[in-house]
Amino acid sequence: MKKANRILTVLIFAFLYLPMLVLVVASFNNGKDLTVFEGFTTGHYADLFKDKDLLTLLGNSLLISLLSTVIATAFGTFSAVGIHNMKPRLRKTVMSLTNIPMTNPDIVTGISLSLLFVFVGSTLLHQKESLNFWTLLIAHITFNLPYVILNVMPKLKQMNPALQDAAMDLGCTPLQSFFKVTLHEIMPGIISGAIMAFTMSLDDFVISYFVSGSGFLTLPVEIYSYTKKPMQPRVYAMFTLLFLLIFVLMVTMNLLQIRADRKRVSKQVRTVTKSGRIFRRVCAGVCALLLLLGSGWLIFSTRQDKITLNVMNWGQNIADGSDGTMDIIAAFEEKYPNIDVNYTTYESNESLYAKLKGGGVTVDLIIPSDYMIARLIDEDMLNPLNFNNIPNYKYVQERFKNTAYDPNNAYSVPYTWGTVGIIYNTKYVDEADVTGWELLWNEKYAGKVLMFDNSRDAFGIAQFLEGISINTTDEAELRQAAKKLAEQNPLVRQYVMDQIYGAMEGENAWIAPYYAGDCMMMMVANENLAFYLPEEQGFNLFIDAMCIPKCSENQEAAELFINFLCEPEISGANMDYICYASPIEGARDYMDEYLAESEVIYPDDSILEKGVSYLFLPAETNRLMDSLFMEIRIAGGDVGEEDGGHAWPVVLTFAGLAIAAAFLFLPKPKHKRK
Amino acid sequence: MKKNKSILLSGPYILWMLIFTLIPLGVMAFYAFTDPDTGKFTLQNLEDLGLFLPSLGTSVWFSLLSAGICLLLGYPVAYFIAHRSPITQKILYMLIMLPMCMSFLLRTLAWVGLLETNGIINVLLGKMGAGTVEVIGTSGAVILGMVYNYLPYMILPLYAIIVKIDNRLIEAAEDLGCNGVQVFGRVILPLSIPGILSGITMVFVPAVSTFYISQKLGGADTMLIGDIIEKQFKTSNNPNMGAALSLLLMLMVLVCTGIMNRFGGEDEEGGVVV
Numbered sequence: 001m002k003k004a005n006r007i008l009t010v011l012i013f014a015f016l017y018l019p020m021l022v023l024v025v026a027s028f029n030n031g032k033d034l035t036v037f038e039g040f041t042t043g044h045y046a047d048l049f050k051d052k053d054l055l056t057l058l059g060n061s062l063l064i065s066l067l068s069t070v071i072a073t074a075f076g077t078f079s080a081v082g083i084h085n086m087k088p089r090l091r092k093t094v095m096s097l098t099n100i101p102m103t104n105p106d107i108v109t110g111i112s113l114s115l116l117f118v119f120v121g122s123t124l125l126h127q128k129e130s131l132n133f134w135t136l137l138i139a140h141i142t143f144n145l146p147y148v149i150l151n152v153m154p155k156l157k158q159m160n161p162a163l164q165d166a167a168m169d170l171g172c173t174p175l176q177s178f179f180k181v182t183l184h185e186i187m188p189g190i191i192s193g194a195i196m197a198f199t200m201s202l203d204d205f206v207i208s209y210f211v212s213g214s215g216f217l218t219l220p221v222e223i224y225s226y227t228k229k230p231m232q233p234r235v236y237a238m239f240t241l242l243f244l245l246i247f248v249l250m251v252t253m254n255l256l257q258i259r260a261d262r263k264r265v266s267k268q269v270r271t272v273t274k275s276g277r278i279f280r281r282v283c284a285g286v287c288a289l290l291l292l293l294g295s296g297w298l299i300f301s302t303r304q305d306k307i308t309l310n311v312m313n314w315g316q317n318i319a320d321g322s323d324g325t326m327d328i329i330a331a332f333e334e335k336y337p338n339i340d341v342n343y344t345t346y347e348s349n350e351s352l353y354a355k356l357k358g359g360g361v362t363v364d365l366i367i368p369s370d371y372m373i374a375r376l377i378d379e380d381m382l383n384p385l386n387f388n389n390i391p392n393y394k395y396v397q398e399r400f401k402n403t404a405y406d407p408n409n410a411y412s413v414p415y416t417w418g419t420v421g422i423i424y425n426t427k428y429v430d431e432a433d434v435t436g437w438e439l440l441w442n443e444k445y446a447g448k449v450l451m452f453d454n455s456r457d458a459f460g461i462a463q464f465l466e467g468i469s470i471n472t473t474d475e476a477e478l479r480q481a482a483k484k485l486a487e488q489n490p491l492v493r494q495y496v497m498d499q500i501y502g503a504m505e506g507e508n509a510w511i512a513p514y515y516a517g518d519c520m521m522m523m524v525a526n527e528n529l530a531f532y533l534p535e536e537q538g539f540n541l542f543i544d545a546m547c548i549p550k551c552s553e554n555q556e557a558a559e560l561f562i563n564f565l566c567e568p569e570i571s572g573a574n575m576d577y578i579c580y581a582s583p584i585e586g587a588r589d590y591m592d593e594y595l596a597e598s599e600v601i602y603p604d605d606s607i608l609e610k611g612v613s614y615l616f617l618p619a620e621t622n623r624l625m626d627s628l629f630m631e632i633r634i635a636g637g638d639v640g641e642e643d644g645g646h647a648w649p650v651v652l653t654f655a656g657l658a659i660a661a662a663f664l665f666l667p668k669p670k671h672k673r674k
Numbered sequence: 675m676k677k678n679k680s681i682l683l684s685g686p687y688i689l690w691m692l693i694f695t696l697i698p699l700g701v702m703a704f705y706a707f708t709d710p711d712t713g714k715f716t717l718q719n720l721e722d723l724g725l726f727l728p729s730l731g732t733s734v735w736f737s738l739l740s741a742g743i744c745l746l747l748g749y750p751v752a753y754f755i756a757h758r759s760p761i762t763q764k765i766l767y768m769l770i771m772l773p774m775c776m777s778f779l780l781r782t783l784a785w786v787g788l789l790e791t792n793g794i795i796n797v798l799l800g801k802m803g804a805g806t807v808e809v810i811g812t813s814g815a816v817i818l819g820m821v822y823n824y825l826p827y828m829i830l831p832l833y834a835i836i837v838k839i840d841n842r843l844i845e846a847a848e849d850l851g852c853n854g855v856q857v858f859g860r861v862i863l864p865l866s867i868p869g870i871l872s873g874i875t876m877v878f879v880p881a882v883s884t885f886y887i888s889q890k891l892g893g894a895d896t897m898l899i900g901d902i903i904e905k906q907f908k909t910s911n912n913p914n915m916g917a918a919l920s921l922l923l924m925l926m927v928l929v930c931t932g933i934m935n936r937f938g939g940e941d942e943e944g945g946v947v948v
Contacts, residue, residue: 009755023780023781036797086684105880112698119701350911493894634728
């Protein structure tokens with residue numbers, strides 16, 4: 001029995017530490033993949049310390065968690081003293097208020113705070129950027145406070161109240177007695193509360209994810225959007241270093257505590273020992289140092305004479321200097337030293353729209369696709385461009401001017417164009433099956449098919465297959481397409497966007513529809529992959545173009561950036577990395593020959609004519625598509641023909657929950673009064 | 675006099691908590707009852723929730739299952755730790771705490787690397803001549819992710835309770851003729867119920883609302899309520915629907931933890947801290 005227990009414990013520890021071991025090993029792995037070890041290197045650590053962006057994010061995270069911990073600890077300690085002196089009933093009420101952030105799921109806390117900030121910021125104060133550093137800090141302080149209070153309260157309770165009276169009898173003012181006696185007594189609680197708050201805050205993802213805008217991100221939030229490609233190994237290097245740091249911190253804390261315990265036991269009489277005093281001073285010193293560093297950082301990071309240009313782009317959609325390509329942003333910053341580009345990414349047109357509409361962000365430049373541009377123009381969310389600042393517009397090819405989405409060329413300058421086709425693995429997929437979009441419905445490949453995780457692209461494919469217009473607003477036709485998608489659901493391995501890279505390159509999935517440029521990227525990484533364009537059934541032809549949203553604060557800098565990207569040489573160099581086709585005349589000449597000649601990137605004009613563009617659809621069509629798509633993913637194969645009939649279960653659920661809640665929570669006070 | 679004054683110290687705190695916990699929940703409820711386009715009062719969002727009830731069911735089922743598995747795995751471990759020497763206890767306790775402090779996003783991604791069709795485990799299995807196992811994209815993978823991420827939340831409160839059980843009680847039971855199983859069933863287990871309940875709550879609450887784990891480890895048919903809420907905010911741009919869903923989730927969690935507390939009796943100050 002005991003032996004079994006021991007073995008199980010060892011196994012559980014192995015289970016807990018196995019994934020961390022994988023990450024640590026990966027930080028020394030010469031290859032890019034988690035799976036294959038290709039030799040030992042410490043190069044990733046060197047990379048890490050050269051990576052300005054990653055270090056800034058780490059700095060942001062540390063700053064937020066340090067500041068929020070310090071504030072919450074001070075604030076929480078004083079409040080705990082106040083709460084401690086309350087009458088029991090009042091105390092109980094306050095404590096249940098304290099418990100709200102502890103018992104609520106993080107997602108609810110994050111959402112409710114972000115709704116409050118956006119509501120107050122955008123609706124009431126008409127701020128452009130209602131989610132920023134301060135909202136993030138407030139959110140962190142809010143969820144840190146309960147940790148401090150719940151750790152300090154028990155210490156206050158343990159404390160002998162006579163101590164304080166004694167101090168006052170000996171001539172202390174109440175304030176002095178607090179600092180000389182109480183504070184010392186409750187110090188262990190304060191320290192453990194602060195440590196808990198700090199670690200929770202440092203690792204918090206969910207709340208920060210909802211509360212942070214685009215201007216100030218923390219490390220976990222950025223890691224979440226790093227799902228493209230296998231993650232850069234320098235992130236693993238950072239993980240390893242953080243692991244070591246926390247490990248050392250914890251060991252030190254434990255050693256100090258063990259020593260303190262021993263002292264306490266041996267002396268019995270509680271006196272302020274010398275080592276205790278040193279310990280206290282060390283703690284105070286460390287806290288002060290951290291505070292100083294934190295505020296220094298804050299001053300340093302806010303003191304900037306540079307203009308910040310906030311660019312929001314698709315993931316992996318600009319050359320970043322890796323694999324011998326040009327670092328476009330660095331080149332731009334070199335040319336215009338007074339501009340600092342803050343670059344963030346989004347996964348799909350819809351998520352970009354949600355970010356803009358949510359009102360929490362400041363963005364100066366966005367690169368959405370055609371139909372989304374039409375929607376943004378329609379909803380008056382874009383600024384007209386000043387073409388005097390964009391002389392390079394002359395390089396834009398004629399066929400990308402006067403488009404359906406921007407007929408007067410007032411709001412957008414094209415960035416890339418491309419097609420949507422099928423990428424498949426020739427090692428596993430029979431060429432004979434590659435006949436059209438129906439490949440994605442082929443039961444032979446069940447569990448190996450990936451599908452778009454956005455309703456517009458997913459519906460588009462079903463519509464091409466069914467011979468319906470991809471721009472239909474007809475409900476029956478949309479339901480027909482939804483039905484087709486529902487049929488496919490059992491075969492689908494995962495609905496993905498950026499995650500497609502890892503899955504296809506690692507050969508974990510075999511077939512997926514995706515954008516040609518990204519497919520090309522994957523084909524370069526894994527030569528078993530091939531691209532197919534179902535030209536007979538029709539396919540989506542898209543243009544991504546640069547626009548300046550209404551919330552922009554640096555229109556001129558954004559226009560400089562647009563102009564820079566329209567230079568044929570820059571555009572060509574950029575395409576070498578992102579593998580899309582350039583709408584800029586002459587850019588193709590600057591591209592890598594292999595890519596410039598590729599049929600995947602630049603299909604024949606005769607094929608191109610069969611491409612169809614998405615058009616702007618009314619809001620109710622988008623909403624219907626969204627909810628049908630959601631339904632497919634929840635209910636699997638079943639898509640209801642009609643809406644309605646849903647109301648009763650909801651009413652019953654809510655009523656049940658409300659009655660249960662009332663039953664559980666109302667009688668409690670009565671119970672207590674006895 | 676002095677006491678009354680010091681109560682005032684907590685004034686700013688109460689104000690802060692009202693502004694940043696209660697009022698946001700009110701704003702959320704406000705969104706849940708308004709129309710996304712017109713901003714007028716509506717019950718439509720709540721009616722449309724019906725579509726998502728199956729997901730809520732799946733989420734609850736997965737998290738209860740995970741909490742159960744965590745309990746089965748965690749109890750023996752907590753028991754083991756609680757019966758070591760004080761120094762060993764400290765070390766083991768720290769080793770359980772440590773993973774909680776490290777990025778759960780990266781640790782979950784490591785599981786993707788381990789479990790993928792061509793992942794580390796399958797490569798090793800292949801070398802041993804066994805076939806491959808398909809784990810990613812199944813419900814099992816999601817539950818595994820939950821158990822992995824939240825197991826420490828089960829072990830720590832269990833340990834905190836078990837370590838406090840007075841050894842004399844066990845000796846007394848043995849003196850009165852209980853065998854090992856009886857001692858466990860009649861003395862140790864009943865005494866550790868508060869730890870079990872708080873452990874279950876601490877696993878259940880984050881698990882039922884997760885979206886990262888199901889997005890990375892789950893497949894086409896494992897859409898959890900957290901996923902849907904995240905999508906309403908981050909892609910579908912329907913914060914009103916998202917707020918309605920969050921409200922439902924919050925109520926449900928409230929009821930579940932309420933039931934737990936009922937069983938667990940009165941916890942002096944409420945709230946269990948690790």
